[in-house]
Amino acid sequence: MTKQSAKPAAKPSKGRGLTPQAEDFSAWYNDIVYRADLADLGPVRGSMVIKPYGYALWEHIQRNLDDMFKATGHENLYFPLLIPMSFFEREASHVEGFSPELAVVTHAGGKELEEPLVIRPTSETIVGEMYSKWIQSYRDLPLLYNQWCNVMRWELRTRPFLRTTEFLWQEGHTAHATADEALAETTQMVDIYADFSEQWGALPVFKGEKTPGERFAGAKLTYTIEAMMRDGKALQAGTSHYMGENFARAFDITFNDVNNNQAYVHTTSWGFSTRFIGGLIMGHGDDKGLIMPPLLAPHQVVLVPIYRATDDEARSRVLAEVDKLHAELKGLGVRIKVDDRPELSPGRKFNEWEQKGVPLRLEVGPNDLDEGVAQLADRLSGEKRAVKLANLVQTIPAELAAFHDALYARAKTFRDEHTADVSTLDEFKERIDAGYFVYATHCGDADSEKWLQETTKATARCVPFDGPSAEGTVCIHTGKASGYPRKVIFAKAY
Amino acid sequence: MTKQSAKPAAKPSKGRGLTPQAEDFSAWYNDIVYRADLADLGPVRGSMVIKPYGYALWEHIQRNLDDMFKATGHENLYFPLLIPMSFFEREASHVEGFSPELAVVTHAGGKELEEPLVIRPTSETIVGEMYSKWIQSYRDLPLLYNQWCNVMRWELRTRPFLRTTEFLWQEGHTAHATADEALAETTQMVDIYADFSEQWGALPVFKGEKTPGERFAGAKLTYTIEAMMRDGKALQAGTSHYMGENFARAFDITFNDVNNNQAYVHTTSWGFSTRFIGGLIMGHGDDKGLIMPPLLAPHQVVLVPIYRATDDEARSRVLAEVDKLHAELKGLGVRIKVDDRPELSPGRKFNEWEQKGVPLRLEVGPNDLDEGVAQLADRLSGEKRAVKLANLVQTIPAELAAFHDALYARAKTFRDEHTADVSTLDEFKERIDAGYFVYATHCGDADSEKWLQETTKATARCVPFDGPSAEGTVCIHTGKASGYPRKVIFAKAY
Numbered sequence: 008m009t010k011q012s013a014k015p016a017a018k019p020s021k022g023r024g025l026t027p028q029a030e031d032f033s034a035w036y037n038d039i040v041y042r043a044d045l046a047d048l049g050p051v052r053g054s055m056v057i058k059p060y061g062y063a064l065w066e067h068i069q070r071n072l073d074d075m076f077k078a079t080g081h082e083n084l085y086f087p088l089l090i091p092m093s094f095f096e097r098e099a100s101h102v103e104g105f106s107p108e109l110a111v112v113t114h115a116g117g118k119e120l121e122e123p124l125v126i127r128p129t130s131e132t133i134v135g136e137m138y139s140k141w142i143q144s145y146r147d148l149p150l151l152y153n154q155w156c157n158v159m160r161w162e163l164r165t166r167p168f169l170r171t172t173e174f175l176w177q178e179g180h181t182a183h184a185t186a187d188e189a190l191a192e193t194t195q196m197v198d199i200y201a202d203f204s205e206q207w208g209a210l211p212v213f214k215g216e217k218t219p220g221e222r223f224a225g226a227k228l229t230y231t232i233e234a235m236m237r238d239g240k241a242l243q244a245g246t247s248h249y250m251g252e253n254f255a256r257a258f259d260i261t262f263n264d265v266n267n268n269q270a271y272v273h274t275t276s277w278g279f280s281t282r283f284i285g286g287l288i289m290g291h292g293d294d295k296g297l298i299m300p301p302l303l304a305p306h307q308v309v310l311v312p313i314y315r316a317t318d319d320e321a322r323s324r325v326l327a328e329v330d331k332l333h334a335e336l337k338g339l340g341v342r343i344k345v346d347d348r349p350e351l352s353p354g355r356k357f358n359e360w361e362q363k364g365v366p367l368r369l370e371v372g373p374n375d376l377d378e379g380v381a382q383l384a385d386r387l388s389g390e391k392r393a394v395k396l397a398n399l400v401q402t403i404p405a406e407l408a409a410f411h412d413a414l415y416a417r418a419k420t421f422r423d424e425h426t427a428d429v430s431t432l433d434e435f436k437e438r439i440d441a442g443y444f445v446y447a448t449h450c451g452d453a454d455s456e457k458w459l460q461e462t463t464k465a466t467a468r469c470v471p472f473d474g475p476s477a478e479g480t481v482c483i484h485t486g487k488a489s490g491y492p493r494k495v496i497f498a499k500a501y
Numbered sequence: 502m503t504k505q506s507a508k509p510a511a512k513p514s515k516g517r518g519l520t521p522q523a524e525d526f527s528a529w530y531n532d533i534v535y536r537a538d539l540a541d542l543g544p545v546r547g548s549m550v551i552k553p554y555g556y557a558l559w560e561h562i563q564r565n566l567d568d569m570f571k572a573t574g575h576e577n578l579y580f581p582l583l584i585p586m587s588f589f590e591r592e593a594s595h596v597e598g599f600s601p602e603l604a605v606v607t608h609a610g611g612k613e614l615e616e617p618l619v620i621r622p623t624s625e626t627i628v629g630e631m632y633s634k635w636i637q638s639y640r641d642l643p644l645l646y647n648q649w650c651n652v653m654r655w656e657l658r659t660r661p662f663l664r665t666t667e668f669l670w671q672e673g674h675t676a677h678a679t680a681d682e683a684l685a686e687t688t689q690m691v692d693i694y695a696d697f698s699e700q701w702g703a704l705p706v707f708k709g710e711k712t713p714g715e716r717f718a719g720a721k722l723t724y725t726i727e728a729m730m731r732d733g734k735a736l737q738a739g740t741s742h743y744m745g746e747n748f749a750r751a752f753d754i755t756f757n758d759v760n761n762n763q764a765y766v767h768t769t770s771w772g773f774s775t776r777f778i779g780g781l782i783m784g785h786g787d788d789k790g791l792i793m794p795p796l797l798a799p800h801q802v803v804l805v806p807i808y809r810a811t812d813d814e815a816r817s818r819v820l821a822e823v824d825k826l827h828a829e830l831k832g833l834g835v836r837i838k839v840d841d842r843p844e845l846s847p848g849r850k851f852n853e854w855e856q857k858g859v860p861l862r863l864e865v866g867p868n869d870l871d872e873g874v875a876q877l878a879d880r881l882s883g884e885k886r887a888v889k890l891a892n893l894v895q896t897i898p899a900e901l902a903a904f905h906d907a908l909y910a911r912a913k914t915f916r917d918e919h920t921a922d923v924s925t926l927d928e929f930k931e932r933i934d935a936g937y938f939v940y941a942t943h944c945g946d947a948d949s950e951k952w953l954q955e956t957t958k959a960t961a962r963c964v965p966f967d968g969p970s971a972e973g974t975v976c977i978h979t980g981k982a983s984g985y986p987r988k989v990i991f992a993k994a995y
């Protein structure tokens with residue numbers, strides 16, 4: 008009856024403290040994912056268990072993003088997990104992009120299957136097959152559908168949340184009568200992703216178009232949101248694709264238009280995944296651990312009662328006040344956690360909730376009660392101050408809103424301070440090496456983009472919709488004319 | 502540019518009407534699933550696409566059941582889809598039960614895998630592996646976790662919602678220090694399923710224990726809820742299992758108890774799936790189509806404006822009132838759908854929403870406005886009456902509550918009228934043939950249970966917790982003493 012195995016090797020566990028970010032950002036990330044109990048390694052290489060604290064974050068992301076989808080007329084549905092291998096072959100660039108990463112079911116029910124089935128890496132193909140059946144007339148359009156599901160991409164180098172063989176996401180799939188409508192949808196959805204990241208996640212993003220080399224396999228164009236992590240690297244946090252007629256032609260999705268002519272539909276797809284949790288960790292965290300954006304935080308406030316175990320009178324006074332505060336804050340819709348574990352000291356609790364990034368901590372002890380106050384500690388500023396009990400409860404929602412604003416401002420300032428606009432290749436290299444996002448004019452030439460990546464490790468993240476104009480400038484690498492109306496943002500990326 | 506394929510063969514599409522239930526219940530079921538747009542067949546045999554109208558029902562089921570789990574202290578998390586084949590072999594009866602139905606990934610990332618990976622048919626094994634790592638001390642217990650996910654069981658005979666190779670469900674997995682605690686959890690969860698079915702789905706259930714032959718593979722005991730469909734057959738709608746130490750021993754899940762002795766945990770699991778949608782369809786539907794339970798209905802009220810296309814004045818008066826009613830009812834939290842499709846006649850709309858089972862229909866036309874009323878039609882009673890506009894909005898929530906009660910009462914009455922308590926094998930056969938649920942004393946002998954099934958097609962559904970006592974009676978088949986304190990319910994089942 009001894010445990011069969013220790014923790015897997017890949018999981019760091021040296022000592023109690025977190026690796027400082029400046030020492031090794033990557034080690035800090037691994038440390039905090041496991042220490043804050045967001046996830047654990049699964050038994051199969053590249054797989055992950057999302058633990059309750061991480062999953063609660065995902066539930067808040069899901070719920071609020073889903074509300075935004077529904078408010079813009081989308082409905083949820085569910086497509087099958089397994090897709091016939093032959094479906095992938097119908098769209099040439101799609102199969103080229105995805106075939107190296109497919110997981111394949113060859114046997115089921117004790118028999119070899121006639122055709123191998125692929126675990127969806129994304130669902131455009133099976134969606135295309137069904138839309139071809141469902142769409143007959145312009146009256147069936149637009150189809151505005153979304154699904155929340157798991158997908159699988161067999162990656163070699165995996166990291167929790169950022170890149171795992173299986174991940175959770177939503178994938179929207181829409182079909183439209185015209186290119187204009189489909190383009191408007193593509194834009195609307197990248198706008199929703201950007202708004203969600205900023206307004207719910209307190210994480211500012213650059214919103215723009217991917218260069219052709221970075222497009223989704225099968226797309227005519229890809230819009231993206233790109234966030235800066237605390238090490239200056241970029242994280243692609245959501246993408247929205249306009250497919251043109253590519254999938255409609257591959258899957259024969261046609262409709263009779265108002266003039267009774269048969270035409271191909273224009274499709275879009277857009278996805279947002281558990282990767283965003285990695286973005287929240289690396290976009291906000293510090294050497295003490297996570298800092299949760301209040302609107303998505305599993306616990307917005309942690310309330311720690313303080314008393315000596317031997318002092319029954321103090322204990323009952325404190326717990327009575329704690330119960331009252333708990334009930335009142337819950338009544339206001341605040342997600343509050345009372346940490347009344349008797350076996351842990353207040354100090355241990357403070358450390359744990361700091362590491363887990365709970366925005367606000369309330370402490371109530373007998374001395375506080377005598378003075379009619381509670382102590383309110385702010386995870387971001389690290390400050391602690393006494394707040395009168397009389398108006399404490401009403402204060403909290405405003406404190407949470409202020410916390411969100413401060414967290415957003417901190418991320419925005421950090422990003423602004425680490426974003427440069429350059430005109431020469433030397434400047435480009437220097438800033439990339441220093442961990443910056445770099446605006447640079449680029450000719451759009453695929454070979455040049457590849458050379459820049461191989462030489463500097465920086466990739467073209469996007470051409471931001473509202474970035475500086477490229478007018479009057481030339482490519483920092485080739486000296487040719489700009490390939491885009493605006494400058495491209497380059498950065499090292501996750 | 503012609504469509505590649507017609508609808509798959511299995512999908513009925515003869516004429517416009519539904520097959521009457523009395524003529525062929527099974528054909529009625531297939532008809533309504535597709536006509537009401539709940540689901541479509543997927544491209545792979547045995548797979549299904551859950552369409553928006555069906556998925557919206559699932560979302561309401563999920564949201565409300567999840568609230569009940571959380572209110573009883575459970576947290577959600579997410580385990581990986583793929584499980585090493587070897588895990589299944591650690592619990593003998595578990596592998597025996599599931600191995601014929603497994604779908605197996607043998608290749609991934611372009612290579613053959615060293616060990617085949619199984620798409621989870623259920624997650625006890627991977628949960629066991631992780632719990633063995635997570636649980637060290639009695640302080641870690643109980644673990645009260647649940648996940649919402651897809652699972653796969655390669656069944657040969659499939660039917661939408663009732664039995665598909667892939668389905669959606671939740672699976673709760675808990676670990677406890679003692680058998681008593683685990684048994685209390687097992688009971689609590691079957692109680693929650695029963696309450697949910699009755700209080701949200703308006704579907705009465707028998708709650709009881711499965712006979713040993715019908716237990717979950719690997720369980721010490723299985724509790725179940727069994728609902729009666731409108732053809733008198735039973736549908737198992739949710740199960741809760743007490744595993745004893747079976748999985749703890751197979752996966753070495755041990756803990757140090759309060760006295761610092763190492764002991765095995767006691768585990769439970771409990772599941773509720775998209776199968777329940779099949780139960781709602783067959784438990785409430787009639788020859789006109791679905792009847793949705795109001796608390797889970799995607800649309801609780803449909804509002805149909807009525808006017809002549811040529812009468813602009815009437816149209817604008819009617820639409821103004823419709824907008825007002827829509828906004829007010831939405832404000833009260835009523836899920837209301839306005840059907841203002843100009844291309845369809847009111848009659849077509851009425852038929853469509855009747856078929857889709859929307860509980861209440863409101864009609865507003867110019868004559869109604871002149872009289873200060875709207876017409877309120879009830880899907881269950883089929884009655885329509887004029888309701889004063891002045892107090893219409895306030896009336897609706899009460900109407901919905903009354904609809905729920907009437908729907909529940911109808912199902913309960915039907916079940917009571919089709920449940921018999923028998924003492925002889927002849928009576929047993931007669932009632933089973935007539936489509937009844939039959940209470941009968943049984944010796945508990947596995948061979949006898951099998952003989953009854955082969956001879957009469959009836960299976961032991963459960964020993965209901967509050968069924969008639971078996972005291973003083975003998976087995977209807979063997980004449981031996983009862984194997985259970987109470988009579989067993991037998992029925993033909995889905």
